Amino acid sequence: xxxAQSHLSRAEAEAMLPDYVFxxxxxxxxxxxxxxxxxxxxxxxxMTDMQLVFKNLEKEKYKNMHAQRTRNLSVxxxxxxxxxxxRRKKIIRGASFGxxxxxxxxxxxxxxxxxxxxxxxxxxxxxxxxxxxSLISSSEADELAQSLLKDETVFASGDFTTASLAAxxxxxxxxxxxxxxxxxxxxxxASFKTTSDLEIEQLENEIQQEDSEIQQLxxxx
Amino acid sequence: xxxxxITLNTDQILIQEYVSGDRERAATEFVRRHQQFVYSVAYRYxxxxxxxxxxxxxxxxxxLKNLHKFRGESSLNTWLYRITMNVCTNIQRKKRVRDFFxxxxxxxxxxxxxxxxxxxxxxxxxxxxxxxxxxxLPEKQRETFALRYFDELSYEEISKILGTSVGGLKANYxxxxxxxxxxxxxxxxxxxxxxxxE
Numbered sequence: 001x002x003x004a005q006s007h008l009s010r011a012e013a014e015a016m017l018p019d020y021v022f023x024x025x026x027x028x029x030x031x032x033x034x035x036x037x038x039x040x041x042x043x044x045x046x047m048t049d050m051q052l053v054f055k056n057l058e059k060e061k062y063k064n065m066h067a068q069r070t071r072n073l074s075v076x077x078x079x080x081x082x083x084x085x086x087r088r089k090k091i092i093r094g095a096s097f098g099x100x101x102x103x104x105x106x107x108x109x110x111x112x113x114x115x116x117x118x119x120x121x122x123x124x125x126x127x128x129x130x131x132x133x134s135l136i137s138s139s140e141a142d143e144l145a146q147s148l149l150k151d152e153t154v155f156a157s158g159d160f161t162t163a164s165l166a167a168x169x170x171x172x173x174x175x176x177x178x179x180x181x182x183x184x185x186x187x188x189x190a191s192f193k194t195t196s197d198l199e200i201e202q203l204e205n206e207i208q209q210e211d212s213e214i215q216q217l218x219x220x221x
Numbered sequence: 222x223x224x225x226x227i228t229l230n231t232d233q234i235l236i237q238e239y240v241s242g243d244r245e246r247a248a249t250e251f252v253r254r255h256q257q258f259v260y261s262v263a264y265r266y267x268x269x270x271x272x273x274x275x276x277x278x279x280x281x282x283x284x285l286k287n288l289h290k291f292r293g294e295s296s297l298n299t300w301l302y303r304i305t306m307n308v309c310t311n312i313q314r315k316k317r318v319r320d321f322f323x324x325x326x327x328x329x330x331x332x333x334x335x336x337x338x339x340x341x342x343x344x345x346x347x348x349x350x351x352x353x354x355x356x357x358l359p360e361k362q363r364e365t366f367a368l369r370y371f372d373e374l375s376y377e378e379i380s381k382i383l384g385t386s387v388g389g390l391k392a393n394y395x396x397x398x399x400x401x402x403x404x405x406x407x408x409x410x411x412x413x414x415x416x417x418x419e
Contacts, residue, residue, distance in 0.1 A: 076274075
């Protein structure tokens with residue numbers, strides 16, 4: 001330790017004083033401080049006061065009070081962590097089951113009831129139907145949705161709207177209008193029939209034809 | 222300084238164990254090791270035992286949740302101090318909102334520079350009087366004193382926490398100790414001690 005190092009400025013000595021009082025200086029720092037203290041008698045007096053006061057202040061007493069209050073902290077923290085983990089697991093489990101189920105339910109609802117989706121302003125029912133049909137994939141539910149869409153397309157085609165039909169019928173005599181109505185009814189019925197219905201009807205006709213041919217053969221025999 | 226390096230090393234082992242070993246044992250040890258520091262910081266800020274307890278729990282939950290991200294670039298005390306202060310600020314903000322809308326049946330007092338009679342009543346005799354004396358110090362001096370004297374942090378750690386130079390901190394610490402010595406000498410806190418009054 002040389003003289004230059006041993007002589008602390010007033011500010012340096014002040015900065016070291018609390019650590020000296022509380023015994024937090026290294027042996028070397030302690031020596032430097034004590035050597036410099038002779039230059040600042042007022043500081044030495046302050047130091048003596050501090051030593052006396054803080055000697056009687058039971059630092060451990062203050063720290064022990066905190067120790068008592070925190071003695072169960074680790075238990076509380078672990079319990080809360082456990083609860084948070086459980087909650088997170090529940091959410092993950094719920095999400096992994098719930099989201100796909102909800103998505104499937106929503107998709108099924110849209111396919112079964114395409115009308116539940118809102119129409120845009122200026123959008124016709126037929127174009128809406130086309131949009132829906134483009135969303136439908138090839139599954140059993142698709143067939144149901146497709147048949148519903150066909151019905152919608154027929155209604156929206158405009159070939160026989162109620163207004164134009166009523167106007168045309170008014171111009172005809174009663175007997176002719178009845179005939180037209182009957183023909184139109186047949187057309188409407190035919191329009192409502194799905195492909196499968198028509199196929200069944202065709203098969204039924206074929207069966208009936210075969211039946212009548214068999215009957216004719218029996219008579220010949 | 223060497224003591225803080227040893228602590229950091231053992232803390233790093235503890236972190237390793239928490240991340241890839243016995244989580245419960247590591248968490249318990251981690252909390253036990255730092256509980257007094259976190260609690261005392263929260264208590265100084267919130268000035269209520271219940272709030273400090275809540276804040277300490279929340280601080281450890283957040284710290285444990287993010288422990289794998291701790292790289293040891295700053296000291297664990299600095300890291301914990303920041304989390305504690307964030308948690309305390311949130312608690313205080315919530316209390317302000319609750320108080321503003323009258324959501325609490327009994328309005329709890331937000332931390333102020335003065336300890337309330339209720340708070341004084343719940344504290345021990347020694348603590349309440351010492352707390353009153355501590356509150357006489359300017360905030361920065363009080364925090365510097367507490368972090369150095371009670372929590373025994375290094376100046377480097379306190380410097381990072383409070384954003385003050387080490388030189389400035391030492392000056393603050395000296396002023397805090399000097400004022401506190403005068404206040405203690407003039408108080409009846411150290412009754413029975415052989416101290417001449419001014």
